[in-house]
Amino acid sequence: MNLREAIEALAACFNDTDLYERFSWVYARDGGELIDNRFFLSCNADEEEDPVEDDHGGEIPAYAAEHGLRHYLEAATFADVLSVQKTQRPLSTLEEFAAALKHYHEQDAFLDLGQFASGECAGNEPQAGISRELYAEYDLRLAECPPERVGEAALATAALLQINVAQALARCRQLPMSLGMRVDGRARDRIEAKFADLSLPLERTTHRSLAWLPPESA
Structure with missing residues (x-):
């Protein structure tokens, strides 16, 4: 290649x-x-x-x-x-x-553009649409939830975010709700699968790994 x-x-x-x-x-x-x-x-x-x-x-x-x-x-x-x-x-x-x-x-040394050795680049604000590391990152959120699914969604949210069910229930009643920010592909698959089992599709925002890739490229 x-x-x-x-x-x-x-x-x-x-x-x-x-x-x-x-x-x-x-x-x-x-x-x-x-x-x-x-x-x-x-x-x-x-x-x-x-x-x-x-x-x-x-x-x-x-x-x-x-x-x-x-x-x-x-x-x-x-x-x-x-x-x-x-x-x-x-x-x-x-x-x-x-x-x-x-x-x-x-x-046998990394190319320093004036930021690597000083550590200044570590404080840079992430750029929308571009991942921070080499690999793609994803934001996931639950935008809609039918009333009859709120209880199930709250249980799944509590387990995912490690919060109590009462807190999760309150969040599920005040959508949209973030379920992950800048997570990697494996976490994305795990979170999406959990909510797909409840017939609750999530909204996904992709931060692509390389600038030349088209937006929303997985």
Whole structure:
């Protein structure tokens, strides 16, 4: 895949744990501009298959060797570089991500745009429609609830928000009600499923992972 596709594949994970479970290494071809390069994201199963020896005496998956690819960065490290860049500049372009990756690969250090080391970027206000970290985030709210479902909705809300049923009941009678702000994809699925079982669909607002993705892209 190309660089954009590789970044989007990592950003499509739910969170760091999901990424660790899906991907192991990022391989790339030697030479050339990073933004024009070709990549292969290996999973744990790829790494466990019988490897072949590369030109430097190391071991790589047969698929990577077949396509002339070499170790570039561990997938988790690759994602960390993207995350640090995005934290400093939420609307980063493909070219800016490429520059951050090149800097890390050559210098073994994150590219500091004047905010990372100082910690100033940690206090930046979140931007509407853009997630704070590498992965997409979601706001969920209950906008409508038929009177006959208020009791069930209150029980589900109390369990979800860890409040007492009386408080949940009051909230369910004064809609709309937030059930999660900037939650990850796994939390989104869990919350939506809980209320779908009650035939109570939730309104969802997506904060996309990458600025170039279209609004409301999951």
